[in-house]
Amino acid sequence: MAQSATTALSAYPKGSATVKFFFYFSLFYLLLSMVMGLIVALKSVNPDFLTGSRFLQEILSYGRLRPTHVNTAVIGWQTTAFLGIMFYGVPVLAKAPLYSEKMGMFTAVYWNLNYIIGAASILSGYQTGVEYAEMPLLFDIGVVICVVLTFWNLFQTLVRRNERMLYVSIWYWMASIMFLGIVYIIGNIPAGWAGSGAAQMGYYYFYMHNIIGLWITVVGVGTLYYLLPKLSDRPIYSHKLSLIGFWTIAAFYVWNGPHHLINGPIPVWLMKAGIIPSLLLLIPVWSVLANVIGTMKGVWYKVSQNAPLKFLLTGALFYGLACIQGPFQSLMGPHAILHFTYWTVGHAHMPLFGGFSLIQFAAIYYILPRIAYRHIYSRPLMNWHYWLSVLGFIIFGFAMWTAGIIQGFEWMDGKQLGASFVEMMQSLHIFLISRAVGGSLMFLGQIIFVWNVYKTVKSGRLIEADDPILRKTS
Numbered sequence: 001m002a003q004s005a006t007t008a009l010s011a012y013p014k015g016s017a018t019v020k021f022f023f024y025f026s027l028f029y030l031l032l033s034m035v036m037g038l039i040v041a042l043k044s045v046n047p048d049f050l051t052g053s054r055f056l057q058e059i060l061s062y063g064r065l066r067p068t069h070v071n072t073a074v075i076g077w078q079t080t081a082f083l084g085i086m087f088y089g090v091p092v093l094a095k096a097p098l099y100s101e102k103m104g105m106f107t108a109v110y111w112n113l114n115y116i117i118g119a120a121s122i123l124s125g126y127q128t129g130v131e132y133a134e135m136p137l138l139f140d141i142g143v144v145i146c147v148v149l150t151f152w153n154l155f156q157t158l159v160r161r162n163e164r165m166l167y168v169s170i171w172y173w174m175a176s177i178m179f180l181g182i183v184y185i186i187g188n189i190p191a192g193w194a195g196s197g198a199a200q201m202g203y204y205y206f207y208m209h210n211i212i213g214l215w216i217t218v219v220g221v222g223t224l225y226y227l228l229p230k231l232s233d234r235p236i237y238s239h240k241l242s243l244i245g246f247w248t249i250a251a252f253y254v255w256n257g258p259h260h261l262i263n264g265p266i267p268v269w270l271m272k273a274g275i276i277p278s279l280l281l282l283i284p285v286w287s288v289l290a291n292v293i294g295t296m297k298g299v300w301y302k303v304s305q306n307a308p309l310k311f312l313l314t315g316a317l318f319y320g321l322a323c324i325q326g327p328f329q330s331l332m333g334p335h336a337i338l339h340f341t342y343w344t345v346g347h348a349h350m351p352l353f354g355g356f357s358l359i360q361f362a363a364i365y366y367i368l369p370r371i372a373y374r375h376i377y378s379r380p381l382m383n384w385h386y387w388l389s390v391l392g393f394i395i396f397g398f399a400m401w402t403a404g405i406i407q408g409f410e411w412m413d414g415k416q417l418g419a420s421f422v423e424m425m426q427s428l429h430i431f432l433i434s435r436a437v438g439g440s441l442m443f444l445g446q447i448i449f450v451w452n453v454y455k456t457v458k459s460g461r462l463i464e465a466d467d468p469i470l471r472k473t474s
């Protein structure tokens with residue numbers, strides 16, 4: 001039985017060894033990044049935590065652990081998992097095998113070796129000091145080589161496709177991998193030579209903003225569009241709307257860098273030139289949400305029966321909420337209060353964890369049975385994963401937003417130095433404890449997720465030849 005299921009499923013997609021390689025490593029980075037985030041959170045509650053020896057004081061210092069957490073979350077977990085998702089989705093939508101499985105495997109091995117050594121380098125203190133771009137140049141070159149190889153492999157797959165129509169996810173995915181290469185090169189290579197001060201900040205925030213906006217967001221929305229019709233069993237509400245979203249995201253996102261420097265060392269006209277596209281971003285965001293709502297019309301009841309759909313729609317909701325929060329905090333008034341505070345930390349985790357990580361969990365739950373030929377081991381564990389992730393994030397997020405507002409107003413009251421600064425930090429203590437509690441629940445949720453994946457691959461129920469999954473492979 002399992003044999004015939006394997007034969008039927010293996011017609012598409014070829015390249016599942018590459019997909020598996022990317023997925024398994026991404027799960028390793030997911031757990032690692034969470035442990036590191038949690039240690040940073042515990043250190044902000046008790047600065048003496050894990051400082052028993054000179055070695056620990058150095059390796060686990062805030063200055064090393066924080067960037068390693070951020071890189072391992074965004075590049076390690078999210079980017080590695082998205083590469084796996086694209087290596088699965090593009091051949092399936094093209095109805096053609098992956099152009100080169102060998103090239104795919106080479107990319108996967110190189111990517112992971114490069115990332116692991118790059119992250120170890122950040123942790124051991126060899127880093128550029130530029131936020132989100134801490135890995136030394138050698139590893140940046142490795143990232144770019146892997147991005148080019150991925151683009152070429154997927155592009156050649158599309159050239160040989162057997163499906164005439166290019167589904168909207170293909171637009172998003174192919175553009176996102178191209179954007180990743182361009183943004184990564186500009187952000188990591190010439191940025192280092194662009195002098196200092198405001199000019200360098202201009203380059204830097206082009207990079208910082210767009211690694212999130214043109215890579216994570218675009219590949220994430222492409223994944224949402226891939227999964228939505230499959231999990232809801234309904235066609236996308238409007239193909240036209242999805243393309244309006246695509247072109248407006250490509251047109252507006254790129255100009256947003258200066259909104260990170262509002263009230264900062266750049267000309268006022270440049271700040272305003274960053275605020276206007278921040279407001280215009282509401283167009284692509286709402287085009288996605290309107291499509292989600294339109295597609296789900298009449299089938300909302302499916303959410304309670306289908307855990308991956310629950311992850312997907314909650315991810316879309318948090319993405320939408322982050323993009324209501326974003327334009328608000330880019331206005332000069334709110335920004336003057338919230339900048340440099342914990343509010344931004346809460347904002348950063350909402351789309352990255354609450355939004356796109358949840359969408360990635362849905363994708364892994366959807367794709368894994370189709371490449372491992374086994375059903376997900378446990379439905380209750382999927383639900384535990386969901387509730388711990390969502391509740392954990394809500395505690396984390398509200399702790400950070402409340403702390404940020406208090407912090408901003410107390411600074412405005414002049415509590416910036418000496419005893420009054422210490423007093424302000426004491427008033428934030430309870431929120432830092434809440435962040436650690438929320439983060440622990442998020443971490444627990446991911447342990448359950450990884451355990452469920454492990455058990456699925458090892459001993460999940462085998463897929464039978466007449467399983468409905470076989471009818472829904474593409």
Ligand code: HEM
Binds near residue numbers: 352
């Ligand atoms: C309409 C959409 C959005 C707007 C207008 C927006 C606006 C902003 C602004 C103004 C800041 C700077 C806050 C400060 O430093 O005071 C910021 C920070 C940030 N945003 Fe957003 N945001 C949006 C959506 C998103 C999305 C979808 C993501 C993730 C995929 C994201 C990730 C981040 C991150 C990681 C930071 C922290 C940057 C840092 O470390 O300095 N944002 N956002």
Ligand code: HEM
Binds near residue numbers: 073440
């Ligand atoms: C996939 C999940 C996660 C992603 C993508 C992620 C991403 C990020 C990003 C982008 C930042 C920088 C924010 C900024 O500069 O404003 C950050 C900082 C941080 N994250 Fe996470 N994170 C994740 C999970 C967690 C978890 C589970 C915890 C546990 C408590 C955590 C704790 C922290 C802490 C403590 C900081 C430093 C903030 C500070 O300096 O106070 N993160 N993370």
